[in-house]
Every structure is written in C-alpha cells, then in structure tokens.
Amino acid sequence: MRTWDVAIIGGGVIGLSLAWRLRKRGAGVLVLDKGEPGREASYAAGGMIAHCDPHVRPELIALISGSAKMYPQFVRELIDDSGESPDLREQGTIAFLDESSMPACQNACPLDDVELSQREPLLTLRGRSYFLPESSVDPRALGGALIKAAKRCGVDFVTGSAVRQVVVEQGHAVGVRTGKSQYCAAAVVNCAGAWASQMLPLGMPTRPVKGQIVCVVPQPGSHHAGPLIQHVVRTPEVYIIPRSDGRILLGATVEEAGFDKSVDPDTVQRLNRAAVGAVPMIREMRIHDAWAGLRPASPDGLPILGESSVPGYYAATGHYRDGIMLAPVTAHLMTQLVTGFGTDFDLTRFSPLRFGSSS
C-alpha cells in the first residue's frame, strides 16, 4: 500500500498552501477534499490582506504582520510554479475609522478631504480616514494557482470524498479513512475549515460563520478600463475590493447561520446601497453575482495551529476572517512543525491543546 509523509484533510487555501510548501521541502503529500479543492470559504473570500485593521486581535498581530510581509515573495514563487497570477494588488486601503479606532500597523497615514479626492477621485464619502499600506489578492485565482503549483510539484489529490476518520494505531496517527478507502501517512493535518470538528475520533472545534458578498461588474460597453477605484475602501457598513479586471467585490455579512450558504436578496441590495453611498459610480455597475461562504471560527476566535493530543495528528484551521491573509505564515510554520524543525514563532498560544485533551 502506498504511503505518504503527510495527508492533508481539506484543500482550501490553508491546506493547499501547506501542501505546496511541504512538497517543496521534499515531503510526499496527499490532499483529500470532500468536494473540489479551493471551493469553500477560500472561494468566497474578499481577499484583503488587512494587517492594519484596528480589529486585529493583539494575539495575532505578529502572525498577521509576518504573513503580510511574506505575501509578495509567496506570490512570486506561486507565479513561477503555477504560471498563474493571483492578482496581488498593492495600491493600499482607504479605511474610514470611528473616533476610538487606530490602525494596527505603522506607516498608516491620516487623510484629509483633498488627499482623499487625490487618491480616489470617485470616492465621495468623507470622515475620519486613513491610508493603510495593505494589499489584496483574488482568492479564487489564488486557489487555482495553488492547485496548479501543488500538482506541478507532485502533490497528490483525492477529490470528491470526505475524510471521516483519522486512523490511529498505538496512539499515533497513521493515515485517514474516507467512505471508500484508507490512505496511509506518517502525519495527518486537519485543514477542513468549518468542517474540522467532524473528524473522528478527534475533531477540531470550529464552527461555520456565514459571510455573504456581492460582485459588481462594468456594464457592457463601459469605457472604464480596469476598476473604478484603485484602493480597497473599508467603511463601517461595507468593504469595497477592486480587482484588476474591473470587477468589484462588496462585502460582507458576519452571520451565525450554521452551514446555510443561501444568499438573501435584501442583503445584496443593502451591501450595494452602502457601496454606492461611498462610491456613487458603482450605481452604474451591474450586480453580476452574490454568494456566501463559511468562515471557520474557533471558540476563542483564534486559529488552531499545532499538534493535537494524538501524536502525528495536527491542526491548521480556525482562521476565521483572516485565512487568506494568514495562508503564507501558516504554511511556513506548519511545514516547520510537521517536518520536525523548530518553528520561527512560538505557536503555543494557538495549540489545539488549549481546548482540552479532546483536541
């Protein structure tokens, strides 16, 4: 029977980034996904690398700023390995903040009305605002590029069948079992996002937190080349994320709705109205699509990274609203951990063991 060094449960951006990184370190890697890789939360995301956001949890600042710094090199390597670009945009963010919020990064600068209109002429919203040196990617393109890079490097994939169980022998993880087959691996990593709790005999305590998001596109015949705005714009009501091909994303709700991924037409209209309130020209665009995804949230809202109470069985999940941003650093640190090297960063705070021996 074939044996892999590492079996990764879940081919979202977290599992795919880790698979690619592990393979480049020489490990034999198998990714198993219940559906098509890259099609769950990672397909739904806006793609902001929002390391300056005032709501960044203090415990996450070091990880988040480390990941944001890694992004340009991560993307360069990904383009080399896949031949595809995830549309990394480094024009920055304009954020409207309430009086009590301060940006979480250095090099943020307050903007007055003149600077606002110089930077983003079609943005008419006014208020306490900052330029933040952030970036964004297109998470769908990122997922596609990661799949291609991983395959080209020799990562194996099993798709369309859910892992039900981590196989444990003599107290150590030795593989995974789907409904149909068993796969042997010296280490197993649970990257199953909002479904990570469903693994036997030991789930990771994530729950789904629904997010709805809207995509608007230029009307046919529009003379605008590229997006109407260059920066990501964040207001308390909506965030507006331009893509280089002219699409603009308007996000997002944060809802406790179980595994429901339905889209509510009133929510779509509300997000669109809020965006038009900030950038009136968005009224001239067409609502192309709207969708919902399930963010993986842990009980304390922090990622779950590290070895579980079962030796050889690891978790890399619970990235909640930050999984796109945290993918490079997660892949880097988990590669170090799984291959037996010390990690550059102390992961104790994020250990699955903080939830007790049942994880």
Ligand SMILES: Cc1cc2nc3c(=O)[nH]c(=O)nc-3n(C[C@H](O)[C@H](O)[C@H](O)COP(=O)(O)OP(=O)(O)OC[C@H]3O[C@@H](n4cnc5c(N)ncnc54)[C@H](O)[C@@H]3O)c2cc1C
């Ligand atoms: C609307 C919205 C906007 C967002 N915007 C941003 C943003 O701007 N910036 C940011 O950083 N983050 C953002 N996020 C959060 C981000 O999308 C997630 O944190 C990230 O995608 C989590 O990645 P993941 O790989 O852990 O999970 P997923 O992408 O959900 O991947 C998990 C994978 O596991 C598979 N799986 C599940 N169970 C099994 C099983 N039993 N066997 C095999 N496979 C299984 C699934 O099929 C899936 O492919 C947003 C999320 C949403 C919903």
